[in-house]
Amino acid sequence: MFRIEITHDVDHLGFRDHIADGGLVRFAGLCCIGLARRSLSPREWLRAMFLMSRSALGGRDAWFCVPEWLEREKALGIRSTWFVACRRGRGIAYTPARARQVVDMLKKAGCAIGLHSQCRDDPAGLAVELAEFREVYGIEGPVPLRMHYLAGAGFDPVACSGLFLFDSSILASDRFFGDGDFERPVNIMDGEFVDAVKNRAPAARMMESARLETARIFAEAARQGLGVTVDLHQRSLSPTLPRYREYALWVLEETKRLTR
Numbered sequence: 010m011f012r013i014e015i016t017h018d019v020d021h022l023g024f025r026d027h028i029a030d031g032g033l034v035r036f037a038g039l040c041c042i043g044l045a046r047r048s049l050s051p052r053e054w055l056r057a058m059f060l061m062s063r064s065a066l067g068g069r070d071a072w073f074c075v076p077e078w079l080e081r082e083k084a085l086g087i088r089s090t091w092f093v094a095c096r097r098g099r100g101i102a103y104t105p106a107r108a109r110q111v112v113d114m115l116k117k118a119g120c121a122i123g124l125h126s127q128c129r130d131d132p133a134g135l136a137v138e139l140a141e142f143r144e145v146y147g148i149e150g151p152v153p154l155r156m157h158y159l160a161g162a163g164f165d166p167v168a169c170s171g172l173f174l175f176d177s178s179i180l181a182s183d184r185f186f187g188d189g190d191f192e193r194p195v196n197i198m199d200g201e202f203v204d205a206v207k208n209r210a211p212a213a214r215m216m217e218s219a220r221l222e223t224a225r226i227f228a229e230a231a232r233q234g235l236g237v238t239v240d241l242h243q244r245s246l247s248p249t250l251p252r253y254r255e256y257a258l259w260v261l262e263e264t265k266r267l268t269r
């Protein structure tokens with residue numbers, strides 16, 4: 010049956026987690042690339058720099074978007090799956106203690122919680138990480154799995170099939186999933202379409218091709234009567250990432266329109 014699964018990778022929970030690891034400097038650099046390539050207007054660039062500074066200095070953190078996601082998805086009748094890490098590394102800087110409060114919010118809202126694994130290149134460590142994840146977040150039984158940075162070259166989903174509910178670590182725009190499939194490829198990931206480093210286009214052209222390509226994938230899955238997986242990152246509703254935000258809001262509305 011055709012359906013759209015909205016999922017969220019939690020790679021970042023806030024600007025403040027990245028003061029020590031240089032993440033703020035990297036983000037400022039990316040915004041400058043966006044400005045140079047005109048995917049960000051000068052006004053949007055200034056706003057991003059202002060909100061980043063204000064967040065780092067202790068104001069409301071402009072990368073923490075969980076409450077807005079929950080509110081919008083509730084209004085649209087969407088039930089999402091969240092992939093949360095329990096180990097730091099490769100750009101993930103939040104602590105499990107901090108993420109636990111977020112996981113409690115998500116559980117209360119009825120969302121599914123999956124493991125965002127750091128064991129992409131360490132299949133032997135996966136069962137240990139899963140045990141840590143269950144312990145830290147108080148979750149029992151098998152959970153969904155998505156590798157942080159998606160599947161590594163040696164990653165074998167079949168090897169995980171006894172431990173997890175399903176795997177969603179392989180990027181494949183045109184391979185959809187059916188009822189009971191263990192592998193649910195990531196068909197659509199926001200960064201592939203609206204990241205200023207991957208896409209050199211100015212704002213309007215970037216958004217137009219993002220919408221066209223996404224609509225094409227949705228239409229193809231509907232034609233085949235199968236499920237589509239969408240990955241919209243936790244911070245993608247942030248006003249510091251205007252193209253991600255614009256795209257995410259459009260995807261949510263399209264999901265509602267196509268699956269009601």
Ligand SMILES: [Zn+2]
Nearest residue numbers: 018020157158
């Ligand atoms: Zn990730």
